[in-house]
Amino acid sequence: MTTQPERLHHLLDRARRGVILPAEGEALAELVAELEARIERVRNEHTPGHDWSWKSFGCTHKGQHKAQCVGCGACHPCPTLTALDTQTAP
Incomplete structure (x- = not known):
């Protein structure tokens, strides 16, 4: 199968x-x-959360993060969404 x-x-x-x-x-x-x-x-x-007390550590968005990802806790947009939105060469 x-x-x-x-x-x-x-x-x-x-x-x-x-x-x-x-x-x-x-x-x-x-x-x-x-x-x-x-x-x-x-x-x-993997949507942005609304906890405004959240602080990102190790964020790679160069200060442009807006919220924490509800799904994984990373800075939004999280690595999961970045992987979905990034095109790879064929």
Whole structure:
């Protein structure tokens, strides 16, 4: 049995080569929708808090931090959101 990442990789490869079957296209769309929902849940968890007494230590935002991340306690935007928002080279 293949894992979800393996299945996604397989379907993306077939789509890029232009040989994806209609049923595989539907499966790919379902996987993408599921991944989008997971990303949205992570974004909803990693939101800025409203504790104005919070002080950041070791912040890399050069004094531009505004609040603490509710999800992980780091300076917001936290490393999790930064990773989601940073594009990597293909």
